[in-house]
Amino acid sequence: MTHPFLAGPVPRVLAHRGLVTAVAAASGIAENSLAAIAAAHAVGADIVESDCHLTADGTVVLFHDSDLSRVTGDPRRLSEVTTVELEALMRERGGLAVLADTLDAFPTVRFNLDVKADAAAEPVGRLVAPHAARVLVTSFDDARRRRALAAAEAAGGEPATSAGSSVVARAVGASAVRLRRAFGRAVAGVDALQVPVRQGPVPVVTRRLIDDAHAHGVEVHVWTINDPGEMTRLVTLGVDGIVTDRADAALHLLRRARS
Structure with missing residues (x-):
C-alpha cells in the first residue's frame, strides 16, 4: 500500500531546504528558515526537504550544518547553542524553524526530514508521529533513521521513509547486476530511494534502477537538480x-510533464 505521503501526481518537486530566490538571498534570507519554507509553500512545492538538529536545550530545529559558521558566521556547533540564542541569530535571516512549531504552522505542507544528528533521532520521531501522513523521515545513517522511525511508531505514527546510504548502496548494487530478489530485500520497508545522479564516475540513476524500484512500489527522487535540461532528462x-x-x-517546468 502506498504511504499517504506519496499520494498525488508525479513527478514531485521537493524544495531543497525551502526556497531562497536570488532576491531573498540578497536580503539575507537563509535556507531552512521559516521564510524559505513559506516561499516554497507559496509557489506550490509538493514537498519541503529540510534537516533536523538538536539545540543545547533539546529543541529540534530545521538546520543543515552541524555548526553555525556558514549560515550565521558564528563558529559554534549548533548543539552548543540554546534555542533562544539560535532564534536571535536567525531573526534577520528569515526566522528559526523549530520543528514542532513549523509542523503546526504549515498544516498542509509535506516535509521530507533528514535527521542529521544522533541525538535528534528519537525527538524527531516523537514530534512527527501526529503528522505521519505528511512526513518522510530519512538519514544518510540507516541506524539513525530506524531509531527515528521506531520512536514515531512508539508514539502512534508511521511516517514514510527513504533509504540511507547503506541501503541505497545495496539496492544500487543489486540492480546493477540484476539481482532482483536482493534488490527487493534491500528496499523492504522503504518508500523511496533518494539518490544523486551519479557517485563519482559511476551512474546511479538508470532506467534499470527506476524500473526495479517501481516494481517494488518504491519511488526514486534525485538530488540536487537545478538545471532545467537535466530535470527534463530525468523526468x-x-x-x-x-x-x-x-x-x-x-x-x-514539471507541471507540463504532469499534464
Missing part, C-alpha cells in the same frame, strides 16, 4: 521526484 527517464534549490523554476 523523461522516469524519476518520481526532483530535489531542487529552484522549486519555482522546477514547478513551471
Whole structure:
C-alpha cells in the first residue's frame, strides 16, 4: 500500500531546504528558515526537504550544518547553542524553524526530514508521529533513521521513509547486476530511494534502477537538480521526484510533464 505521503501526481518537486530566490538571498534570507519554507509553500512545492538538529536545550530545529559558521558566521556547533540564542541569530535571516512549531504552522505542507544528528533521532520521531501522513523521515545513517522511525511508531505514527546510504548502496548494487530478489530485500520497508545522479564516475540513476524500484512500489527522487535540461532528462527517464534549490523554476517546468 502506498504511504499517504506519496499520494498525488508525479513527478514531485521537493524544495531543497525551502526556497531562497536570488532576491531573498540578497536580503539575507537563509535556507531552512521559516521564510524559505513559506516561499516554497507559496509557489506550490509538493514537498519541503529540510534537516533536523538538536539545540543545547533539546529543541529540534530545521538546520543543515552541524555548526553555525556558514549560515550565521558564528563558529559554534549548533548543539552548543540554546534555542533562544539560535532564534536571535536567525531573526534577520528569515526566522528559526523549530520543528514542532513549523509542523503546526504549515498544516498542509509535506516535509521530507533528514535527521542529521544522533541525538535528534528519537525527538524527531516523537514530534512527527501526529503528522505521519505528511512526513518522510530519512538519514544518510540507516541506524539513525530506524531509531527515528521506531520512536514515531512508539508514539502512534508511521511516517514514510527513504533509504540511507547503506541501503541505497545495496539496492544500487543489486540492480546493477540484476539481482532482483536482493534488490527487493534491500528496499523492504522503504518508500523511496533518494539518490544523486551519479557517485563519482559511476551512474546511479538508470532506467534499470527506476524500473526495479517501481516494481517494488518504491519511488526514486534525485538530488540536487537545478538545471532545467537535466530535470527534463530525468523526468523523461522516469524519476518520481526532483530535489531542487529552484522549486519555482522546477514547478513551471514539471507541471507540463504532469499534464
